[in-house]
Amino acid sequence: MTATNRDKATAPVLELKSIHKAFGGVVAVEDFSLDLHAGEIVALVGDNGAGKSTLVKMISGVHAPTSGSISLDGEAVSFADASVARAHGIEVVYQDLALADQQPVYMNMFLGRETVRGPLKLLDRKAMMRETQALVDELDVRIPSAKAVIRDLSGGQRQGVAIARATHWAKKLILLDEPTAALGVAETAKVEDIVRTLRARNIAILIISHSLDQVFRLSDRICVLRRGVQIGVRETARTDKNEIVSMITGVG
Amino acid sequence: MSEADTKAASPPEEAKDERVRQISPLRKALVRPELGSICGVILVFVFFFLIARDSGMFSPEGIQNWTVVSAQFAIIAVGACLLMIAGEFDLSVGSMIGFSGIIIAMMSVTYEQPMWLSIIVAFAIAMGIGWLNGFLVIRTGLPSFIVTLAFLYILRGLTIFLARVTTNKTIIGGVRDAAEGDWLAAIFGGKILTGFFQWLADNGLIDKFVAGNRAGEPVVDGVPMLVVWAIGLIIFGHILLTRTRFGNWIFASGGDAQAARYSGVPVNRVKILMFMFTAFCATVFATCQVMEFGSAAADRGVLKEFEAIISVVIGGALLTGGYGSVIGAALGALIFGVVQQGLFFAGVESSLFRVFLGVILLLAVILNTYIRRSITGER
Ligand SMILES: Nc1ncnc2c1ncn2[C@@H]1O[C@H](COP(=O)(O)OP(=O)(O)OP(=O)(O)O)[C@@H](O)[C@H]1O
Ligand SMILES: [Mg+2]
Numbered sequence: 001m002t003a004t005n006r007d008k009a010t011a012p013v014l015e016l017k018s019i020h021k022a023f024g025g026v027v028a029v030e031d032f033s034l035d036l037h038a039g040e041i042v043a044l045v046g047d048n049g050a051g052k053s054t055l056v057k058m059i060s061g062v063h064a065p066t067s068g069s070i071s072l073d074g075e076a077v078s079f080a081d082a083s084v085a086r087a088h089g090i091e092v093v094y095q096d097l098a099l100a101d102q103q104p105v106y107m108n109m110f111l112g113r114e115t116v117r118g119p120l121k122l123l124d125r126k127a128m129m130r131e132t133q134a135l136v137d138e139l140d141v142r143i144p145s146a147k148a149v150i151r152d153l154s155g156g157q158r159q160g161v162a163i164a165r166a167t168h169w170a171k172k173l174i175l176l177d178e179p180t181a182a183l184g185v186a187e188t189a190k191v192e193d194i195v196r197t198l199r200a201r202n203i204a205i206l207i208i209s210h211s212l213d214q215v216f217r218l219s220d221r222i223c224v225l226r227r228g229v230q231i232g233v234r235e236t237a238r239t240d241k242n243e244i245v246s247m248i249t250g251v252g
Numbered sequence: 253m254s255e256a257d258t259k260a261a262s263p264p265e266e267a268k269d270e271r272v273r274q275i276s277p278l279r280k281a282l283v284r285p286e287l288g289s290i291c292g293v294i295l296v297f298v299f300f301f302l303i304a305r306d307s308g309m310f311s312p313e314g315i316q317n318w319t320v321v322s323a324q325f326a327i328i329a330v331g332a333c334l335l336m337i338a339g340e341f342d343l344s345v346g347s348m349i350g351f352s353g354i355i356i357a358m359m360s361v362t363y364e365q366p367m368w369l370s371i372i373v374a375f376a377i378a379m380g381i382g383w384l385n386g387f388l389v390i391r392t393g394l395p396s397f398i399v400t401l402a403f404l405y406i407l408r409g410l411t412i413f414l415a416r417v418t419t420n421k422t423i424i425g426g427v428r429d430a431a432e433g434d435w436l437a438a439i440f441g442g443k444i445l446t447g448f449f450q451w452l453a454d455n456g457l458i459d460k461f462v463a464g465n466r467a468g469e470p471v472v473d474g475v476p477m478l479v480v481w482a483i484g485l486i487i488f489g490h491i492l493l494t495r496t497r498f499g500n501w502i503f504a505s506g507g508d509a510q511a512a513r514y515s516g517v518p519v520n521r522v523k524i525l526m527f528m529f530t531a532f533c534a535t536v537f538a539t540c541q542v543m544e545f546g547s548a549a550a551d552r553g554v555l556k557e558f559e560a561i562i563s564v565v566i567g568g569a570l571l572t573g574g575y576g577s578v579i580g581a582a583l584g585a586l587i588f589g590v591v592q593q594g595l596f597f598a599g600v601e602s603s604l605f606r607v608f609l610g611v612i613l614l615l616a617v618i619l620n621t622y623i624r625r626s627i628t629g630e631r
Contacts (some may be wrong), residue, residue, distance in 0.1 A: 032316075060514075062513070064515060075291065078353035081513065081516070082513060082514050082516045083516030083517075083518065086516045088491075092514070094514055095510075098510065098511040098515060099508075099511055100503070100508045100511050100512060100515075100574070101507060101508055101511075102507040102508075102574045102575055103500075103502070103503060103504065103507060103574075107500060107503075107504075108515075110498070111504055111511075111512065111515040111516075111517060112501075112504075112512075112515040112516035112517045113516070114500055116495040116496075116497060121496065121497070122491075122495040122498065123494075123495055123496060123499075128254060147507075233363045240630065246320045
């Protein structure tokens with residue numbers, strides 16, 4: 001199924017060419033290239049500080065690459081900020097979630113693209129609450145209500161909200177930065193189901209995870225990063241954990 | 253996939269977490285930011301009703317008196333409130349009031365420009381400075397406390413300098429004559445509903461002057477434009493904050509700027525616009541005051557920045573941003589005005605006003621914090 005999807009698509013959804021990113025003297029990412037196709041799940045793995053989150057933030061427009069090019073559907077893009085990437089159908093679950101703590105769940109779900117109605121374009125809170133409730137029910141995110149304030153939620157509940165937000169809006173590409181790090185066993189399984197559903201919707205998915213089990217369960221390809229350097233990309237079906245581990249650690 | 257289907261089909265009750273308490277309507281009402289200020293308003297009214305009932309404080313003139321003072325506070329409090337919710341302060345508001353006033357008087361009186369032009373120029377310059385405040389805060393990443401503190405001094409110094417070099421004085425009078433018949437000046441000075449108040453007086457509902465050159469006129473002859481501006485700004489600020497997308501961005505920018513940015517909220521634009529709005533409010537205040545007094549003075553507006561911030565904090569806003577209410581700030585301004593004028597009516601030594609103010613500020617903030625904590629169970 002994956003193979004056919006990939007053959008159909010001519011240009012990759014996302015194409016990274018020789019991406020380089022330095023923060024002052026620290027080189028976070030060095031010469032990174034990757035194609036991501038519609039309906040494909042690519043896992044990005046590497047130890048802490050390898051540069052995975054930095055890569056995600058460059059794709060989503062939070063950071064600008066020092067050099068290199070990012071293309072969407074074959075067209076070079078340069079996002080001034082996160083809202084531009086979002087307008088292109090890119091959604092992100094950030095590692096630190098990026099939820100507004102003092103705001104209710106439904107407002108976070110719609111932050112930056114609130115539903116409005118009437119000629120005065122006033123907020124349609126009822127509609128947003130209704131839609132949020134339907135969404136969290138569908139995804140089995142257990143929260144007290146759509147009106148609950150983020151600050152009052154548990155870490156896992158917050159992660160659930162962030163995932164619900166991203167999956168709701170994703171059109172083309174979704175970037176998941178350790179989406180299940182705070183989740184229990186059942187919730188993790190649920191999120192993995194959701195990710196597969198997204199793939200069936202022909203969305204391209206880049207997932208970061210420290211759980212190799214999860215990576216092998218979900219991904220079509222695995223990309224390894226070590227201290228900012230791209231070590232290699234492997235087809236999940238043609239590799240094993242030993243190979244990936246040695247690529248991550250550089251030992252063996 | 254099939255597993256997801258069965259889960260989605262299961263009754264919603266099952267999906268609910270039994271540990272989660274349902275939020276009662278009472279608790280919801282109590283965690284509103286305005287709570288402390290509502291209690292405060294009731295408290296000060298009861299207090300002054302008890303000690304100053306016979307002083308004329310609650311006669312039509314008395315009411316007009318503290319309404320006008322409260323409205324002054326409210327005008328700058330609305331700006332400070334939105335800015336504080338957006339996560340920033342403006343300590344240059346007081347200096348901006350003096351500065352805008354001198355610009356208006358200098359242009360219209362000293363340089364004999366039309367009043368409307370002078371007012372527009374004052375607004376343009378003030379909002380330009382507001383923009384600069386915001387731009388510097390965003391660009392340098394310095395706390396707005398520092399940046400606007402610098403402008404507190406810069407603007408006050410410039411104001412005195414400008415007044416001195418152009419007129420050799422620090423007070424410029426004659427504004428009333430210059431404003432005579434000007435269409436824009438009428439929006440900031442003067443009164444509305446004068447016919448209604450005349451009618452009230454004719455029907456004996458309010459008193460008329462019995463002697464003097466205003467004999468036969470009602471003691472309260474209309475609603476000052478200052479009050480109209482205050483009410484207008486409160487309504488505008490409240491609707492903007494609670495009913496529009498932009499209002500939601502104000503909350504998000506102040507609560508967690510990073511999260512807001514990641515969500516595509518134009519945080520920088522929101523903050524800079526709020527600095528400009530604060531400057532706008534300060535200039536409204538300045539213009540109304542210049543029209544009322546018929547003069548501008550270089551030392552006007554001293555300490556107004558803190559009075560605005562105090563009103564906002566009494567109104568339940570958090571200094572850290574992301575939380576607050578325009579209605580609360582307006583009630584804070586009302587408390588402020590009633591206390592200031594009430595002490596005067598009650599014959600209390602006027603120097604004690606600031607003492608009362610400090611005490612009220614402390615009490616209101618302690619009350620707000622205490623209530624919020626006891627309800628949310630935080631510590
Ligand atoms: N905004 C920043 N300013 C300076 N240095 C940064 C910044 N963001 C990341 N870095 C540096 O870039 C490197 C890569 O960080 P990054 O967050 O991408 O790692 P990661 O692979 O996501 O790690 P983890 O698995 O712990 O999440 C680190 O050395 C980090 O210190
Ligand atoms: Mg990371």
